[in-house]
């Protein structure tokens with residue numbers, strides 16, 4: 001679990017901005033992770049979709065060590081070969097469209113970059129457009145730009161005045177989207193598959209409406225793929241999986257990423273398509289640590305591993321196996337399984353969970369937190385979303401045996417719930 005020393009140090013010296021589970025980890029390997037007492041867990045949270053190729057992957061270890069021995073950092077005052085090669089991989093292999101990338105350090109920073117891109121795009125075209133439309137229940141990060149863009153009140157409370165120029169509209173409500181877009185709208189920004197909001201996929205009709213509005217108003221359609229990007233949904237891009245089977249040639253104007261891009265090494269990125277590839281000109285934007293030789297080399301190694309080991313395909317295949325198994329569960333506690341690939345949300349029946357004596361005896365205020373606790377106690381790490389969703393975000397190279405083991409743990413916990 002957690003040693004007294006770690007708990008005391010946290011209490012005394014760390015800003016209490018996180019609600020933490022009482023566990024501290026010392027090391028991991030693949031899909032396994034060990035805590036300070038030596039207890040082993042199956043990790044199906046992976047740092048909230050961050051450690052995309054598992055813990056302590058040998059290729060990541062090698063690249064980090066090799067590159068650290070050559071050059072960790074150099075300023076963007078100079079050219080950085082590793083950064084340019086990573087950008088080439090993103091344009092040629094991931095997005096497969098003409099465009100350019102900018103690198104930063106987190107998802108919030110990537111989204112701030114998109115917001116600046118939208119404003120500059122509107123400014124340069126002298127259209128008077130500067131507003132960004134995002135979705136209710138979305139999550140776009142914790143910076144002032146990120147919380148203004150996020151469609152959840154709880155992240156904004158106490159931080160007024162917020163950055164102006166944002167409107168939120170319900171995901172997949174095409175009429176509402178049409179209504180909210182107007183002469184000041186510079187961009188629409190949404191997640192192809194909402195993560196923090198509870199694993200909610202955008203529909204092809206919503207994409208189509210965004211494309212129609214782009215045509216009508218000349219605005220940008222931007223996607224936040226921070227959580228769902230880079231293969232996790234079963235394709236390189238979350239929007240490709242969300243649009244599978246739909247007869248729609250969707251091409252984004254800009255995309256943001258972070259989380260899984262470098263397998264746990266901190267990095268964020270944006271890609272911008274032809275329409276706005278040169279909008280952020282010299283001096284308009286930047287980041288001291290963005291796209292260092294070390295960060296770029298690690299990210300490229302992670303993305304190459306995803307390609308070489310067909311990990312997006314594994315995500316899609318495991319989704320099918322999980323859905324089949326969960327379909328046979330006979331439980332009153334799980335009412336739905338949402339999601340794409342290995343970005344899954346077990347939707348809990350809050351009423352049924354709330355009536356169990358185990359819940360009543362616990363000090364947890366939501367069904368999702370309570371169940372995540374129960375699963376953790378049983379040796380399976382998962383992640384809550386909202387009050388009623390338990391997320392699975394395992395490593396993309398998780399094996400059949402590990403998935404079967406996690407399914408067994410989950411099913412047993414539900415069976416034992418009284």
Ligand SMILES: Cc1ncc(COP(=O)(O)O)c(C=O)c1O
Pocket residue numbers: 105106107108109111139140141142191195196224225226227228258259
């Ligand atoms: C879709 C989405 N966008 C942005 C962010 C913010 O990323 P970061 O925490 O790296 O700033 C997150 C984090 O959960 C996210 O899920």
